[in-house]
Amino acid sequence: MNYSKGSPSLSASSPGATGTVALRWHGSSLELLDQRLLPAQEHWVTLEGASGVAQCIQDMVVRGAPAIGISAAYGVALAARHAGGGDWKAEIEQAIRELAASRPTAVNLFWALQRIERVFHACDSLSEAQKRLADEAVAIHQEDLAGNLAMADHALEAMGFSVGTGKPMSVSVLTHCNTGALATGGYGTALGVIRRLHEKKLLKQVYADETRPWLQGSRLTAWELMREGIPVTLNADGAAAAILAAGEVQWIIVGADRITANGDVANKIGTYSLAVLARYHKVGFMVVAPSSTVDMSLASGEDIPIEERDGVEVREIRGIPLAPEGVPVFNPVFDVTPANLIDLIVTEKGVVRNPNITGMHGLFG
Numbered sequence: 001m002n003y004s005k006g007s008p009s010l011s012a013s014s015p016g017a018t019g020t021v022a023l024r025w026h027g028s029s030l031e032l033l034d035q036r037l038l039p040a041q042e043h044w045v046t047l048e049g050a051s052g053v054a055q056c057i058q059d060m061v062v063r064g065a066p067a068i069g070i071s072a073a074y075g076v077a078l079a080a081r082h083a084g085g086g087d088w089k090a091e092i093e094q095a096i097r098e099l100a101a102s103r104p105t106a107v108n109l110f111w112a113l114q115r116i117e118r119v120f121h122a123c124d125s126l127s128e129a130q131k132r133l134a135d136e137a138v139a140i141h142q143e144d145l146a147g148n149l150a151m152a153d154h155a156l157e158a159m160g161f162s163v164g165t166g167k168p169m170s171v172s173v174l175t176h177c178n179t180g181a182l183a184t185g186g187y188g189t190a191l192g193v194i195r196r197l198h199e200k201k202l203l204k205q206v207y208a209d210e211t212r213p214w215l216q217g218s219r220l221t222a223w224e225l226m227r228e229g230i231p232v233t234l235n236a237d238g239a240a241a242a243i244l245a246a247g248e249v250q251w252i253i254v255g256a257d258r259i260t261a262n263g264d265v266a267n268k269i270g271t272y273s274l275a276v277l278a279r280y281h282k283v284g285f286m287v288v289a290p291s292s293t294v295d296m297s298l299a300s301g302e303d304i305p306i307e308e309r310d311g312v313e314v315r316e317i318r319g320i321p322l323a324p325e326g327v328p329v330f331n332p333v334f335d336v337t338p339a340n341l342i343d344l345i346v347t348e349k350g351v352v353r354n355p356n357i358t359g360m361h362g363l364f365g
């Protein structure tokens with residue numbers, strides 16, 4: 001793994017992209033923007049093999065459900081590219097296993113690997129695999145970006161902002177974690193909806209939860225929004241209740257890491273408490289995610305594997321102690337929001353209102 005310094009400037013690589021990108025594909029290498037260092041530094045990590053990509057997913061150099069899936073797909077393409085030529089199939093299979101073990105909760109990782117694996121099994125030679133796996137990874141990346149743009153349209157319509165309905169009132173929203181260009185193929189899920197509201201002049205204010213302990217909200221979401229001049233106010237997670245009580249927001253908009261067949265949603269720790277707050281304060285609660293986040297094989301959120309990370313992420317920030325040394329820590333990094341607290345699940349395929357098993361089956365079969 002080569003930790004190279006300095007991305008000159010982030011440039012949009014595809015139509016609809018925002019100017020912020022998390023990953024750059026070069027055919028024989030993958031570059032990942034090291035999200036652990038933002039917003040202080042823009043470092044790009046250059047990877048030439050699947051093990052490095054798996055390590056970067058585990059260490060959160062790259063994070064966010066769709067970006068993890070896209071990176072893993074490129075990781076398999078790299079494994080093919082650099083396969084020794086001997087038992088190339090075994091080398092690629094090993095790469096897939098290693099990538100699948102990197103993080104457990106976001107189903108996009110397994111979805112992308114399964115899609116890549118289907119192509120791999122149809123290949124008869126290493127040269128065919130090298131070409132087709134790279135093409136498939138690029139397709140997964142491009143489709144994710146296109147899906148983000150489509151879900152933003154669906155979301156605005158579901159919020160009642162249809163074309164030609166006069167001059168609607170603008171809204172203020174609260175979001176959690178980072179679901180933007182950094183977490184996806186280049187536009188964002190929940191943050192894509194927020195971007196689209198801003199583009200259409202329908203957005204008054206975004207409140208961004210800082211999102212303890214990893215601070216995706218303060219380090220990444222606030223950074224992305226400020227780069228584009230989108231009005232954002234950062235708040236400590238515990239301030240969300242006071243913001244809602246003051247009537248400051250009309251919608252809470254979040255992403256997802258896995259959505260089960262009954263409409264339960266796993267997302268960044270703290271999402272569930274926001275959904276409870278939204279219901280109490282009669283504020284809309286919207287989940288925005290690509291259909292690759294939907295896992296119809298699981299009946300409910302109880303079946304979702306929830307990642308727990310090292311307590312050091314809560315006890316310290318960059319080596320500075322925030323708690324007594326050795327204090328036991330409970331650090332689940334996702335929680336499950338039950339479907340009955342969710343008003344809308346928005347995907348590129350369409351919208352499920354008041355999600356339940358019937359509505360989910362209607363859209364995702």
Ligand SMILES: CSC[C@@H](O)[C@@H](O)C(=O)COP(=O)(O)O
Pocket residue numbers: 063064065066106176177178179180183184188189190216254255256257267268269333
């Ligand atoms: C479009 S990203 C959706 C989710 O992956 C996001 O809300 C989230 O929980 C990310 O968690 P992370 O631990 O940063 O990978």
